[in-house]
Amino acid sequence: MKTAKAENKTQDIREELLETIEHLEHILPGQAPIRDFVHHNTLHGFQHLDFTDAIAEARRITGAGGYLPQEKYREYFKQGRIDESDIDNVLENDESLSSADIIADIDGRELTKKEIYRAALLFDFKPITRSQLHWLIQEKHVLSRFQQDIAERSREQLIKAAGKHDLTSETDVIDELWSSCLQKLDLEHFIVHPEDMTDLSANSAEAMINDLASAEQGDDSYQVLMHHLVRKKGERLLSKQLDSIGSEHTLGEFLKSITGEDILNDLRPVIIRHVGLFLDGGMAAWPYIDRTKGFYNTWRAIAKQDLTSVFEDLRDWHDTIDGLADDPLETMIFELRRTGVPEEKWAHYIERIALELPGWAGMFLWHANNSDEPNINMVDYLAVCLVLERLFAQRLCGR
Structure with a gap:
C-alpha cells in the first residue's frame, strides 16, 4: 500500500513539473532563429493581467523592476x-x-x-534615531525654519493658517506645529545634545557590556558576548537567505549573496556552447554526436571529456555524471531534492533557472514546440542546467 502511495506521489510530482515546464511558454521569449535583432516585450506572457499586476508578477518571477526607485x-x-x-x-x-x-x-x-x-x-517617512533628530534640530534647525524639501504651496498654507492665530514668523509657525504634534501624541521634548546623550567613555562602555555578559553568560567575557550576538545575527540572516531559495533565489544566487562570486559567469559559457551546438542544424564544425538521443543524454555522453579542465579540482565529479539517470525528468527531481528546495517551491525554482538565460532557454523552447525533430525537449535543457548548477556550486564551496 505504501509503495502504491509512493508511486502515485512520484507520478504527481512528475506531472506538476511537466505542467510547470509547459507554462514556461508564457514567460520565456518566443525566440525563433533570426538574422537581425528584434525587440522583445519584457512583459511577454503577462498580457492577460492588468499592467500593474503584470509588473508585479514579472518582478516576482524575473527580479526585474518595472519602476524607478x-x-x-x-x-x-x-x-x-x-x-x-x-x-x-x-x-x-x-x-x-x-x-x-x-x-x-x-x-x-x-x-x-x-x-x-x-x-x-x-516624502520619505523613514524613522530616525533620537541622535539623528537632535542633530537635525541642532545643525539643520528643523524646528525653526522650513527645509528645502517642503513645497512652497505647503509653506504658504501653513503660514496662512497660523496667521489666524497671530503667528506670523516662520519660527513661530514651525514651533506651534511641533508643539501640536507632541500634544496629540502625548509626548514631551527634552533638548539634549547628541554627544551628551550617546557618548560613553571607553571604560563606561566596556563596563556596561561586561555587565550584560555577566547577566547572560555568567563569567564569560565581553568577547564571548560579542561572538554570541554576532553569531545570532548571522544565523537569522542565513536562515532568511536559505528560506528564499526557490521562491526568490536559485542556489547560485544564494551563493552569490554570501560569497560575492557568481557561478553563472562560469556556467553560462558551457550551456551556451552546448545548446548552440545542439540547435545549430548541422552547420557547426564540431557537430553534436548522435543528436537523436536528445540534448540531455547526448550532453551526458560527452560531459566527462568536455568538462575535465573545468572541474579538475572537484573530487568525484565523474561519479556524478556516471550516476545520472537516463530519464532527464528523474534527474531534475533528484537535483531539486539534493539541493534541498521544498517541493512547493519547485515550480518557482524551475522558472528562475529558465530565466537565467532567457534568450537561449526561449530558443530551445521554440525549437521544442515548433521543430519537426522529436528529440528536442525542454526537460533536457533544464536537467542539464540543474546538474551544472550543482557542480559549479560544489566547486565554489570547495575553494
Whole structure:
C-alpha cells in the first residue's frame, strides 16, 4: 500500500513539473532563429493581467523592476518633470485608492486619504534615531525654519493658517506645529545634545557590556558576548537567505549573496556552447554526436571529456555524471531534492533557472514546440542546467 502511495506521489510530482515546464511558454521569449535583432516585450506572457499586476508578477518571477526607485520620482517632482496635476490625476482616477474618503475631522477640517497618499509619495517617512533628530534640530534647525524639501504651496498654507492665530514668523509657525504634534501624541521634548546623550567613555562602555555578559553568560567575557550576538545575527540572516531559495533565489544566487562570486559567469559559457551546438542544424564544425538521443543524454555522453579542465579540482565529479539517470525528468527531481528546495517551491525554482538565460532557454523552447525533430525537449535543457548548477556550486564551496 505504501509503495502504491509512493508511486502515485512520484507520478504527481512528475506531472506538476511537466505542467510547470509547459507554462514556461508564457514567460520565456518566443525566440525563433533570426538574422537581425528584434525587440522583445519584457512583459511577454503577462498580457492577460492588468499592467500593474503584470509588473508585479514579472518582478516576482524575473527580479526585474518595472519602476524607478521612489527617490528618483521625488527628484523628478522637485525638477518639475512631475507636477501636482500628475499626482492628482493618479490619485483621483484610481478607484481602488478611495482617495476621497475622509479619515479624520478636526475642528471642521476634513482629512482625506488623498492627502495622506500625497504626503507618503512626496516624502520619505523613514524613522530616525533620537541622535539623528537632535542633530537635525541642532545643525539643520528643523524646528525653526522650513527645509528645502517642503513645497512652497505647503509653506504658504501653513503660514496662512497660523496667521489666524497671530503667528506670523516662520519660527513661530514651525514651533506651534511641533508643539501640536507632541500634544496629540502625548509626548514631551527634552533638548539634549547628541554627544551628551550617546557618548560613553571607553571604560563606561566596556563596563556596561561586561555587565550584560555577566547577566547572560555568567563569567564569560565581553568577547564571548560579542561572538554570541554576532553569531545570532548571522544565523537569522542565513536562515532568511536559505528560506528564499526557490521562491526568490536559485542556489547560485544564494551563493552569490554570501560569497560575492557568481557561478553563472562560469556556467553560462558551457550551456551556451552546448545548446548552440545542439540547435545549430548541422552547420557547426564540431557537430553534436548522435543528436537523436536528445540534448540531455547526448550532453551526458560527452560531459566527462568536455568538462575535465573545468572541474579538475572537484573530487568525484565523474561519479556524478556516471550516476545520472537516463530519464532527464528523474534527474531534475533528484537535483531539486539534493539541493534541498521544498517541493512547493519547485515550480518557482524551475522558472528562475529558465530565466537565467532567457534568450537561449526561449530558443530551445521554440525549437521544442515548433521543430519537426522529436528529440528536442525542454526537460533536457533544464536537467542539464540543474546538474551544472550543482557542480559549479560544489566547486565554489570547495575553494
